[in-house]
Amino acid sequence: MGWPNAHATGQAVPVIDLGLPEELVATHIREACTGSGFFYVTNHGVPQSLVDDTFQQQRQLFQLPMSEKMAMLQNENNRGYTPFREETLDPVHQTHGDTKEGFYFGREVAADSEESKKPLHGPNQWPDPQRMPHYREVTWQYYEALYGLGMRLLRLLALSLGLPGGYFAPMFDRPMVTLRPLHYSGEVSDPGAGVFGAGAHTDYGMLTILATDDTPGLQIWTGPDVASRSASNISNANSGGGSWGEREGAGAGEEGAATAGGRWRDVEPIAGAFIINLGDMLERWTNGRYRSTLHRVINTSGRERYSIAFFFEPNFDAEVAVLPVCCGPDDPPRYPPTTAGQHLLDKYAATHAGYHGPVKKGQEK
Ligand SMILES: O=C(O)CCC(=O)C(=O)O
Numbered sequence: 001m002g003w004p005n006a007h008a009t010g011q012a013v014p015v016i017d018l019g020l021p022e023e024l025v026a027t028h029i030r031e032a033c034t035g036s037g038f039f040y041v042t043n044h045g046v047p048q049s050l051v052d053d054t055f056q057q058q059r060q061l062f063q064l065p066m067s068e069k070m071a072m073l074q075n076e077n078n079r080g081y082t083p084f085r086e087e088t089l090d091p092v093h094q095t096h097g098d099t100k101e102g103f104y105f106g107r108e109v110a111a112d113s114e115e116s117k118k119p120l121h122g123p124n125q126w127p128d129p130q131r132m133p134h135y136r137e138v139t140w141q142y143y144e145a146l147y148g149l150g151m152r153l154l155r156l157l158a159l160s161l162g163l164p165g166g167y168f169a170p171m172f173d174r175p176m177v178t179l180r181p182l183h184y185s186g187e188v189s190d191p192g193a194g195v196f197g198a199g200a201h202t203d204y205g206m207l208t209i210l211a212t213d214d215t216p217g218l219q220i221w222t223g224p225d226v227a228s229r230s231a232s233n234i235s236n237a238n239s240g241g242g243s244w245g246e247r248e249g250a251g252a253g254e255e256g257a258a259t260a261g262g263r264w265r266d267v268e269p270i271a272g273a274f275i276i277n278l279g280d281m282l283e284r285w286t287n288g289r290y291r292s293t294l295h296r297v298i299n300t301s302g303r304e305r306y307s308i309a310f311f312f313e314p315n316f317d318a319e320v321a322v323l324p325v326c327c328g329p330d331d332p333p334r335y336p337p338t339t340a341g342q343h344l345l346d347k348y349a350a351t352h353a354g355y356h357g358p359v360k361k362g363q364e365k
């Protein structure tokens with residue numbers, strides 16, 4: 001199997017039917033992953049009624065009084081509430097934090113378990129069951145359904161790389177899965193003035209399964225140099241004023257127009273489909289062949305927007321090192337090995353004002 005020469009090819013966000021034969025799906029996934037790094041999936045097996053019920057529960061959760069949400073504030077295990085403007089995904093280009101609030105829920109890890117001694121592991125913070133009697137049950141059902149879909153995509157990704165279908169599975173037997181309901185305020189974004197629903201960023205992990213309501217807002221950066229601005233280079237862009245920021249300036253006021261060889265492209269909601277995108281860890285594993293694409297959320301309508309992100313990340317200790325099938329004498333590894341846990345800890349600390357890193361047994365202040 002060959003690799004495309006230039007990342008400028010295949011910028012579309014394809015719709016992939018998971019009901020087709022597995023080999024064909026793997027081929028479609030490979031094309032999408034070397035193209036825009038984003039694709040939709042249909043025929044995914046998650047009942048629409050469950051998706052609808054889950055959205056309904058999230059709307060109610062965000063409607064709780066602020067004091068109740070603040071009582072569940074994000075903790076050192078990255079579980080809990082993140083208020084409006086608390087997160088700044090793109091510190092160089094934002095004048096204030098994202099115009100969204102959110103909750104993080106992870107895999108449920110008992111407080112007295114051995115595993116809870118690891119950073120980013122612990123019990124969830126659930127809303128009061130008397131206030132929200134169905135919240136936990138419905139949200140957990142959704143979590144489990146998306147976990148199943150994540151495992152299926154993991155297999156398809158392995159096949160798409162010419163690896164055995166079970167290749168990644170051992171690195172996902174204690175995964176750092178994070179469900180993140182998001183609520184964007186009605187504040188209209190102003191990219192030229194540094195106001196965004198969610199600032200431009202790449203996702204940190206393996207893959208993201210996103211459900212949105214019918215309000216548009218998600219955009220991906222497509223351009224010939226998109227790969228060079230994602231993943232590891234985003235931190236360079238942040239500290240050094242990345243070239244894409246200059247393009248943003250050039251494009252201000254003409255959103256969506258081509259600017260200096262690249263453009264922001266809308267990823268419109270498609271009813272019944274999930275949006276899948278790849279994160280930095282998969283980009284590292286594949287030596288940049290699969291792309292962790294820069295994306296952002298802008299509000300052009302003045303309407304509130306709800307989405308639910310499901311971040312499917314490897315075990316804390318999983319080593320993320322370039323795969324032998326993705327490098328060779330002419331193409332040596334471009335990324336040093338890291339671990340999934342360290343990568344996530346660094347990213348959370350860099351973007352969340354309220355996240356101060358792990359405090360584990362023996363380290364309490
Ligand atoms: O809300 C969305 O459409 C995207 C959210 C997102 O990119 C993220 O949470 O990483």
Ligand SMILES: [Fe+2]
Pocket residue numbers: 201202203295
């Ligand atoms: Fe994202």
